[in-house]
Amino acid sequence: MDPAPAALIARIETFYDAVPRDVARAEEHGGLVLFVREDPGWPFYARPAPATTAPVSADDITTVRHRQRSLGLPEAFEWVHEQNPELQEVARAAGLRVRPAPLMVLDPDIRPDPVTFSDVPVRLVTPDTPDFVRDVAARRAVAAVGFSAAGTAPGDAGPQTRDAAVTELDVAALEEEAARITDGRRICVLAETPTAGALASGMAIRVGSVAEIAGVSTLPVARRQGLGAAVTAALARALRDGGTEVILLSAGSAEVARVYRRVGFRQVGTACLAEPAPSLPNPGSGGATGRRSRRRNPTAGE
Structure with missing residues (x-):
């Protein structure tokens, strides 16, 4: 480190x-x-x-x-x-x-190229296309499937599982996504093929000149093919092109951190x-128990 x-x-x-x-x-x-x-x-x-x-x-x-x-x-x-x-x-x-x-930060001299890691095209999700609603739903479905089988190991879950996980988006959620992408606070990408559709996805959250890459996820059936690195590289490149000075992320494991190192990230903290703790009762009674934080999602599959 x-x-x-x-x-x-x-x-x-x-x-x-x-x-x-x-x-x-x-x-x-x-x-x-x-x-x-x-x-x-x-x-x-x-x-x-x-x-x-x-x-x-x-x-x-x-x-x-x-x-x-x-x-x-x-x-x-x-x-x-x-x-x-x-x-x-x-x-x-x-x-x-x-x-x-x-906790990892991209080397300031690196502007990664997604084609270095995979030949599957990675594209930005933008609100000005007719497929915006479908793209947002696909990104969220890929993340839901990927994080339900966290890690980098391949598995059977693929496009059919993704399609079954697609949920209807309410107007407020779509408006929020569109507004944040338009003003630069959020960047979203999909790695997809014409036949299989979205295989990997990810997003970045930006405030001023600092941004965090989060929610990078690959369908288990498409893992170990460089898609996680390609999605991360695409997000990092878009952030660099937009003038972002500090690009950070956190890795869920040492294995996942190795994926990020290939893109040019180094651990700084x-x-x-x-x-x-699962074995300990919560103080008091009633209410929700702890679960994964909203913001910092480790990569689900490479």
């Missing part, structure tokens, strides 16, 4: 804090901020407050967990270890399971996700 300079970590922290704020209400609880969506979209998480100098305490975590349950939200916490190194032990002492993931 190449340790990131403090200035880079500070930019990443600012990005992570900014991502939810245009669609979520920020509630401060001691040293933590809980982001609560104002719409029915995928729920957010709690993370250390950027302006506080007080360390996060076990009491802060317990308070937020009670609040999350009262709102019917998953009990999820995220942070960068290098920014809050004490939080890992505090979270574990509070009964949470901490899952570290390599550790992203942490904490959820209730």
Whole structure:
């Protein structure tokens, strides 16, 4: 790992804090901020407050967990270890399971080309095409199938499974997707063939000059063919072309991190996700149990 300079970590922290704020209400609880969506979209998480100098305490975590349950939200916490190194032990002492993931940044001199990794075409999803609704549905269906069989191992799930996973999109979801793509806050891509359709997909979230690649997923039947790397490269290239200075992501495992290294990413830190440990009861009663955070999805298949 190449340790990131403090200035880079500070930019990443600012990005992570900014991502939810245009669609979520920020509630401060001691040293933590809980982001609560104002719409029915995928729920957010709690993370250390950027302006506080007080360390996060076990009491802060317990308070937020009670609040999350009262709102019917998953009990999820995220942070960068290098920014809050004490939080890992505090979270574990509070009964949470901490899952570290390599935090990786694209080398600033690299502008990757997707054709280096796969001959399957990768294209941008744009709202000004007649197939926009189909493309959004396909991207989400590929992600749903891919993340239900996480990792990089090949499997049987393919186009038929993807098509069965397609769900009808409401107008608000489509309008949000179109608006974010149009103003540059989101980039979405599909890797597809004329016969099989979408085989892999991914997206990037951008705030200012910093962006995170997330949700890169490949149908199990198409894995080990370079599609995950090609999708990542296409997203990174589009971000570079748009003037993005810092392009980051987090990998779900060492095996997945190797995919990203092929594209030009290097590890600069550790992203942490904490959820209730399965063997431990949640404090209090009722409400939702923890599940995967909305924002940071590791790659599902290469």
